[in-house]
Amino acid sequence: MSSSALPRTGRPVKTTGLHTGEIKPGVAKLDPIIVADNITRTFGGIHAVNVEHLEIPRGAITALIGPNGAGKTTLFNLLTGFDKPNTGTWTFNGKSISGMAAFKVARLGQIRTFQLTKALGLLTVLDNMKLGAKDQIGEGLFRSLFPFFWRKQDIELEARASELLVKFKLDAKSSDYAASLSGGQRKLLEMARALMSNPTLVMLDEPMAGVNPALTQSLLEHILDLKNEGMTVLFVEHDMAMVSHIADWVVVMAEGQVVAEGPPDVVMKNPAVIDAYLGAHQDVDLGIVTGRVNDKGEQL
Numbered sequence: 001m002s003s004s005a006l007p008r009t010g011r012p013v014k015t016t017g018l019h020t021g022e023i024k025p026g027v028a029k030l031d032p033i034i035v036a037d038n039i040t041r042t043f044g045g046i047h048a049v050n051v052e053h054l055e056i057p058r059g060a061i062t063a064l065i066g067p068n069g070a071g072k073t074t075l076f077n078l079l080t081g082f083d084k085p086n087t088g089t090w091t092f093n094g095k096s097i098s099g100m101a102a103f104k105v106a107r108l109g110q111i112r113t114f115q116l117t118k119a120l121g122l123l124t125v126l127d128n129m130k131l132g133a134k135d136q137i138g139e140g141l142f143r144s145l146f147p148f149f150w151r152k153q154d155i156e157l158e159a160r161a162s163e164l165l166v167k168f169k170l171d172a173k174s175s176d177y178a179a180s181l182s183g184g185q186r187k188l189l190e191m192a193r194a195l196m197s198n199p200t201l202v203m204l205d206e207p208m209a210g211v212n213p214a215l216t217q218s219l220l221e222h223i224l225d226l227k228n229e230g231m232t233v234l235f236v237e238h239d240m241a242m243v244s245h246i247a248d249w250v251v252v253m254a255e256g257q258v259v260a261e262g263p264p265d266v267v268m269k270n271p272a273v274i275d276a277y278l279g280a281h282q283d284v285d286l287g288i289v290t291g292r293v294n295d296k297g298e299q300l
């Protein structure tokens with residue numbers, strides 16, 4: 001953890017003043033990085049995503065929460081060009097990217113990771129990192145015509161990859177096959193690989209799922225570091241304690257819709273949120289969800 005991420009109190013520095021006007025689903029942000037309108041995606045009869053209006057604040061950590069099947073991954077897939085919506089338009093950095101192919105979205109600086117990690121097991125950790133770089137200009141014709149430039153780019157990529165692998169404590173594994181990594185280390189590799197292209201917006205789909213507690217802390221710190229380095233983070237997470245610890249803003253989805261959004265302490269005591277979790281997430285410890293308010297609904 002960089003010392004700037006945690007003040008002496010041990011709590012992350014929260015970004016305040018992200019929205020403008022009354023806090024409700026679709027509320028405008030002072031400086032949105034993503035603005036989405038009327039996004040719908042159906043599978044057969046299921047309305048997987050039905051988002052009227054959503055803005056993601058720039059320079060902050062936004063958590064996307066909601067029960068299983070709420071449409072979080074589908075929304076990620078749509079916003080990053082990995083799936084096509086039935087309807088909808090959206091912008092990234094003020095530029096319309098609706099319907100744009102995933103590789104082009106990534107080139108613009110909007111990078112995502114997957115709920116099920118996509119590390120290529122039969123490539124080494126280092127080669128997985130190099131594949132994460134967006135400008136593979138050494139490929140194809142260019143590579144055969146100008147081998148010198150290819151080598152120069154390759155050396156630069158390796159330097160960047162090595163630097164990130166040290167940061168993510170994977171440098172000792174650099175020449176191991178990705179298949180030999182633990183589940184948690186693969187999550188770290190995937191996050192490190194996403195950073196190869198110096199993204200502006202990093203979208204993480206359940207980065208902590210299946211990760212042991214020791215690595216969870218390190219993943220949390222890496223997410224805070226992304227913000228400290230100037231990136232915007234949007235991540236999907238189930239653990240409310242983690243969400244309230246690091247998120248500046250929380251968006252809650254249920255049955256495809258945004259049912260609530262706001263700062264974590266406000267969202268966690270919203271009855272619609274508690275309902276959404278009680279409805280489909282019996283295993284969630286509501287002591288955590290409601291733990292910040294007393295029986296009169298006052299904050300503790």
Ligand SMILES: Nc1ncnc2c1ncn2[C@@H]1O[C@H](COP(=O)(O)OP(=O)(O)O)[C@@H](O)[C@H]1O
Nearest residue numbers: 043046048066067068069070071072073074075
């Ligand atoms: N490729 C698909 N084909 C059919 N149904 C899908 C597909 N992807 C998602 N769904 C359905 O869409 C809904 C939302 O799924 P998903 O976006 O994965 O939710 P979440 O990530 O919030 O758990 C679920 O009902 C799911 O079964």
Ligand SMILES: [Mg+2]
Nearest residue numbers: 072073074115
């Ligand atoms: Mg999902």
